Amino acid sequence: MSNSGTLFLLVCITFIHTTYSVLERYPDSHNKGRDIAAKKDAIGTVLESAWTFKLEKNGSGDDNSSNKDLIYGFSACAVAAVFFGSNFVPIKKFDTGDGMFFQWILCAAIWLVSLIANIILHSPQFWPFAMLGGFIWATGNITVVPILKTIGLGLGLLIWASFNLLMGWASSTFGWFGIDKETPPRPYLSYIGAALCVLSALIFFFVKSEGVPSRSESETTPLLSHGTINESPSDASWVDALNPLKKRLIGCGLAVIAGLLYGSSFVPVLYIKDCAKRNDTRFVGASQFDLDYVFAQFSGIFLTSTVYFLIYCAVMKNRPKIYPQAVLPGFVSGIMWGIATCCWFLANHYLSAAVSFPIITAVPGLIAAFWGVVLFKEIKGLKNYITLIVAFCFVVAGSLTTAFSKV
Numbered sequence: 001m002s003n004s005g006t007l008f009l010l011v012c013i014t015f016i017h018t019t020y021s022v023l024e025r026y027p028d029s030h031n032k033g034r035d036i037a038a039k040k041d042a043i044g045t046v047l048e049s050a051w052t053f054k055l056e057k058n059g060s061g062d063d064n065s066s067n068k069d070l071i072y073g074f075s076a077c078a079v080a081a082v083f084f085g086s087n088f089v090p091i092k093k094f095d096t097g098d099g100m101f102f103q104w105i106l107c108a109a110i111w112l113v114s115l116i117a118n119i120i121l122h123s124p125q126f127w128p129f130a131m132l133g134g135f136i137w138a139t140g141n142i143t144v145v146p147i148l149k150t151i152g153l154g155l156g157l158l159i160w161a162s163f164n165l166l167m168g169w170a171s172s173t174f175g176w177f178g179i180d181k182e183t184p185p186r187p188y189l190s191y192i193g194a195a196l197c198v199l200s201a202l203i204f205f206f207v208k209s210e211g212v213p214s215r216s217e218s219e220t221t222p223l224l225s226h227g228t229i230n231e232s233p234s235d236a237s238w239v240d241a242l243n244p245l246k247k248r249l250i251g252c253g254l255a256v257i258a259g260l261l262y263g264s265s266f267v268p269v270l271y272i273k274d275c276a277k278r279n280d281t282r283f284v285g286a287s288q289f290d291l292d293y294v295f296a297q298f299s300g301i302f303l304t305s306t307v308y309f310l311i312y313c314a315v316m317k318n319r320p321k322i323y324p325q326a327v328l329p330g331f332v333s334g335i336m337w338g339i340a341t342c343c344w345f346l347a348n349h350y351l352s353a354a355v356s357f358p359i360i361t362a363v364p365g366l367i368a369a370f371w372g373v374v375l376f377k378e379i380k381g382l383k384n385y386i387t388l389i390v391a392f393c394f395v396v397a398g399s400l401t402t403a404f405s406k407v
C-alpha cells in the first residue's frame with residue numbers, strides 16, 4: 001500500500017476510534033429520550049480532537065455554544081470539501097469500464113461507512129422515508145458514466161455541481177418541497193455567496209486539462225477532462241454512435257439532471273426533521289440530529305445501486321463487465337465519499353443547509369483542479385493558471401461571504 005493510502009487508513013481508524021470513545025461517555029444515548037445536546041457535544045469533541053484545539057468553557061452559555069457550532073460546522077465543511085474534491089484520485093489510474101460495476105462497489109463502501117456510523121451512534125431510530133434521499137442520489141449517480149463518455153468529468157462535474165448548489169441552496173432558503181425556510185441572520189450575504197460560487201464553477205469551464213504521456217493507456221486519463229474517459233473498443237456503447245453535437249447536448253442535459261437530483265437528496269431528511277418540530281404524527285419523536293439519518297439514506301443508496309446493477313446484469317444477459325482492478329480504488333473512493341457526506345450532515349446541522357451547500361458544492365471543484373495541477377500535471381500553461389487563480393478567488397469570496405451570512 002502506498003504512503004498516502006496508509007495515511008488515509010490511519011486517519012479513518014483514528015476518526016472511528018475517537019468518535020466511539022467519546023460517545024461511550026453517553027451510555028443513555030440509545031434510549032428513546034436521547035439527549036441531542038449530548039450528541040452535539042460528543043461530535044464536537046471529535047472535531048476538536050481532529051483539529052487539535054480545545055475551547056474554553058466559561059460563563060455565558062449561549063455565545064459559547066454558538067461559537068462552538070460555527071467552529072464544528074465549518075470544520076465539517078472543510079473535511080467534506082477536501083474528500084469530495086479528492087475521492088476520484090484513487091481511481092485515476094484504473095479502468096472502470098462502463099462504470100456499472102464500479103458504482104456498485106462505490107455504493108457498497110458508502111453503506112459500510114453508514115453501518116459504522118450507526119454502530120457508533122447506538123443505532124438511532126430508522127426512518128424508511130429517509131431512504132428516498134438515497135434513491136434520489138443513486139439515480140443521479142447512475143448518469144455519471146454517460147456524462148463522462150459524452151462531455152468528460154471536468155465539464156460534467158462543473159455543471160452538476162452548479163445545479164447541485166442551486167437546488168440545495170434554493171430548496172432550503174425558500175422552503176421548497178414542504179421543508180421549513182432557513183434564513184441566515186444576513187440573508188443578502190447568502191445570496192451573494194451563492195452567486196459567487198456559481199460564477200466560480202462557470203470560470204472553471206475555461207480551464208483546459210490534458211493528459212500526460214505515461215506507461216499505460218489507463219494512466220493517461222485526466223482527473224479533469226473535456227473528452228471521454230476510460231474508453232476502449234470493449235467499452236463501446238450507444239454513446240459512441242452519437243455525433244459531437246448530440247454528445248454535448250445529451251451530456252449537458254444529463255449533468256443538469258444529476259445536479260438537480262444531488263441537490264434534492266437531503267430534502268427527505270430535512271422534511272422529517274421539520275415535520276417532527278411541528279409535531280406531525282407521521283414523524284413523532286424523529287431526531288433533530290442530522291447524523292441519525294445517515295444509515296437510512298446510505299441504505300437507500302446501496303439498495304438502489306444494487307437494483308440498478310441487477311437490471312444491468314439482466315440487460316447484459318448475465319454477462320456484466322467486471323473490472324477487478326477497480327475494486328480497491330472504488331472502495332477507497334466510496335469510503336472517502338461516505339465520510340465526506342457524514343461531515344456534510346454535520347455541517348447542515350451546525351450551520352443549516354443554506355450555508356453549507358454553497359461551500360461544499362463549490363470548493364471540491366477547486367480541490368480537483370489542484371490535484372490535476374500538482375499531482376497529475378494535467379493542467380499546464382500560464383493562461384490556465386491565471387484562470388484557476390481567478391476561479392479560486394471567486395470560490396474563496398463566495399465561501400467566506402456565505403460563512404459570514406451565518407455570523
